[in-house]
Amino acid sequence: NAGVTQTPKFRILKIGQSMTLQCTQDMNHNYMYWYRQDPGMGLKLIYYSVGAGITDKGEVPNGYNVSRSTTEDFPLRLELAAPSQTSVYFCASSSPAPNPNTDTQYFGPGTRLTVL
Amino acid sequence: AQSVAQPEDQVNVAEGNPLTVKCTYSVSGNPYLFWYVQYPNRGLQFLLKYITGDNLVKGSYGFEAEFNKSQTSFHLKKPSALVSDSALYFCAVRDLQAYAGNMLTFGGGTRLMVKP
Numbered sequence: 001n002a003g004v005t006q007t008p009k010f011r012i013l014k015i016g017q018s019m020t021l022q023c024t025q026d027m028n029h030n031y032m033y034w035y036r037q038d039p040g041m042g043l044k045l046i047y048y049s050v051g052a053g054i055t056d057k058g059e060v061p062n063g064y065n066v067s068r069s070t071t072e073d074f075p076l077r078l079e080l081a082a083p084s085q086t087s088v089y090f091c092a093s094s095s096p097a098p099n100p101n102t103d104t105q106y107f108g109p110g111t112r113l114t115v116l
Numbered sequence: 117a118q119s120v121a122q123p124e125d126q127v128n129v130a131e132g133n134p135l136t137v138k139c140t141y142s143v144s145g146n147p148y149l150f151w152y153v154q155y156p157n158r159g160l161q162f163l164l165k166y167i168t169g170d171n172l173v174k175g176s177y178g179f180e181a182e183f184n185k186s187q188t189s190f191h192l193k194k195p196s197a198l199v200s201d202s203a204l205y206f207c208a209v210r211d212l213q214a215y216a217g218n219m220l221t222f223g224g225g226t227r228l229m230v231k232p
Contacts, residue, residue, distance in 0.1 A: 004159070040125070040224060040225075041224055041225075042120070042206060042208075042221075042222030042223050042224045042225060043160075043206070043220075043222045044222075045219055045220070048219070058219065059219075090159055090160065092159075092160075104150070104162045104165065105162070105220065106162070107152075107159035107160040107161070108159050109157070109158055109159045110157075110158075110159055
């Protein structure tokens with residue numbers, strides 16, 4: 001049971017390049033999330049998904065896109081990388097049943113992205 | 117809107133001494149409160165949560181937290197600190213009335229340094 005896995009661990013992009021951050025969970029969780037963590041700041045929610053085929057914007061969605069074609073995978077796409085997207089990105093998952101407000105989110109190890 | 121404040125960027129404590137990491141919150145409804153720990157180059161790990169009931173919540177690694185509704189606080193505590201407790205600690209809140217895909221709002225984090 002690997003939990004939540006993310007690839008790559010590190011990446012350097014040039015301004016305007018695109019990339020996809022991969023996230024996979026093997027816990028059969030319905031809910032999945034993408035956060036970014038900037039230095040000295042807490043985590044900010046970028047996008048989330050409550051099940052395959054369903055995604056919605058979080059607090060800071062601009063410049064990102066997501067898809068959820070399977071329960072296991074929740075990739076995050078950066079189309080035109082900008083220096084402001086330099087951050088550490090965390091994927092998380094949770095299983096909200098029976099009470100969606102009390103469940104615990106499980107986090108992946110993160111992807112450290114630098115845009116130059 | 118929900119918010120979380122961690123007033124201390126860093127807490128220093130000697131090994132064997134008690135530790136407290138402070139957290140205050142603001143929500144419009146009933147709060148669901150969480151503590152997560154982040155070790156270097158790792159994702160966040162769940163420590164404990166308060167949903168309802170006893171105001172003193174016990175969690176992993178000997179940590180506990182006390183919910184105080186009148187002071188809107190949820191301070192993390194441990195009776196005897198270990199050097200291995202040195203890490204970054206995040207408080208998070210979920211507001212039932214602001215439900216949106218289980219969105220958590222995180223504080224900015226507090227770095228705990230335990231010295232031998």
